[in-house]
Amino acid sequence: MSSQITAPQVRSMKGDSRIVCLTAYDYTSGRIADRAGVDVILVGDSVGNVVLGYESTIPVTLEEMEHHVRATSRAVERALLVADLPLGSYGSSVSQAVDSAVRLVKAGANAAKLEGDYCDEVRAIQKTGIPVMGHVGFTPQSVHNFGGYKVQGRKNKSEVIRMAKSLDDAGVFAMVLELIPAELSTEITKSVSAPTIGIGAGIDCDGEIQVFHDIMGLAEKTYKHTRVFAHSGKAMIRGARQYAQAVRERSFPTEENSF
Ligand code: KIV
Numbered sequence: 406m407s408s409q410i411t412a413p414q415v416r417s418m419k420g421d422s423r424i425v426c427l428t429a430y431d432y433t434s435g436r437i438a439d440r441a442g443v444d445v446i447l448v449g450d451s452v453g454n455v456v457l458g459y460e461s462t463i464p465v466t467l468e469e470m471e472h473h474v475r476a477t478s479r480a481v482e483r484a485l486l487v488a489d490l491p492l493g494s495y496g497s498s499v500s501q502a503v504d505s506a507v508r509l510v511k512a513g514a515n516a517a518k519l520e521g522d523y524c525d526e527v528r529a530i531q532k533t534g535i536p537v538m539g540h541v542g543f544t545p546q547s548v549h550n551f552g553g554y555k556v557q558g559r560k561n562k563s564e565v566i567r568m569a570k571s572l573d574d575a576g577v578f579a580m581v582l583e584l585i586p587a588e589l590s591t592e593i594t595k596s597v598s599a600p601t602i603g604i605g606a607g608i609d610c611d612g613e614i615q616v617f618h619d620i621m622g623l624a625e626k627t628y629k630h631t632r633v634f635a636h637s638g639k640a641m642i643r644g645a646r647q648y649a650q651a652v653r654e655r656s657f658p659t660e661e662n663s664f
Contacts, residue, residue, distance in 0.1 A: 410444055410485045412516050412536035412578040418444070419600040424579070424612025426602050427620070430456045430473050434617045435480035443484055445579075445602075447518065447538075447614060448474045450489040450546070455618045462545045465491040467505055471512040478513025487538055488514035492546040495519050495526055502526035506535045516578070520544035522568050524575035531576055539572035539599070541565055542606065543584035556605070558585040566593060573597040581614060582606040584630065605630030 418424050426445040429435040430452045438446050449455075452473050453465040467490075474488045488509040495502035503526075506517040517530060518538040527537045542557045542565060551557065558565040565585060572580055579600045582590045587607025594601045594609055603610030605628075615631055618624045622636040651657035 416578045419611045426614035428617045429477050431476045432480045435477035439481045439484050446484040446486050448477050448488045450491045467494045474512040474514050486514050487516045487518050490519045499525050499529045503529050506530040510535050520546050524571050527575040536578045539577040539580035541568045542582050556584045558589045569593045573599050
């Protein structure tokens with residue numbers, strides 16, 4: 406078994422090698438991402454829209470996150486496993502944030518991620534020994550505040566920069582920059598000590614994160630910020646059709662599959 410990547414190692418990759426991050430939500434996707442050699446696997450609260458069929462990440466509960474972290478952690482041997490704190494699990498108080506992060510780590514995560522300007526919470530979680538990843542720009546849990554899925558930092562550039570710098574000062578080991586202009590993420594990447602991990606944030610971030618189902622061709626929609634690297638959804642539908650046909654025409658199971 407190769408040794409597992411740590412949060413300090415991810416931090417030290419800034420300026421050295423690009424950090425490859427991918428979401429995963431269960432044993433199978435975790436195993437695929439880990440065997441492919443990605444550096445960081447995120448059990449994202451995007452599990453809500455991607456796997457559970459919710460409209461957004463907003464309904465996702467801490468219990469649901471724990472369930473998916475447990476499943477994913479059983480497969481992950483090499484990558485750093487980060488888990489998202491869902492909406493309602495860290496916004497009320499510092500102690501709520503610490504308790505929620507502890508639950509995700511007890512479920513198998515190596516680090517926690519939270520969205521937005523929660524620097525006291527970041528410091529307190531880190532004080533308990535749990536590394537924290539930040540997330541600025543478009544933060545999906547605030548979709549109602551943003552008025553939809555919109556690129557951030559065009560009109561409020563200084564606000565996004567200020568937030569990234571505060572999280573950096575609070576000691577995050579990395580931060581996601583989501584849906585912001587490429588020029589802005591270049592500026593942030595140069596002005597913070599933590600590595601930046603982009604999604605819809607241009608090429609100059611220290612690393613990239615994508616949603617498993619988007620790059621594997623399993624999503625219903627396609628987005629400008631992503632690319633399909635494997636057309637798995639089409640292959641699966643084809644496979645299921647061939648299976649159905651074989652069952653109906655009695656060409657499966659054969660003697661080979663029988664006991
Ligand atoms: O939940 C998620 O998948 C995320 C990534 C898009 C960064 O937060």
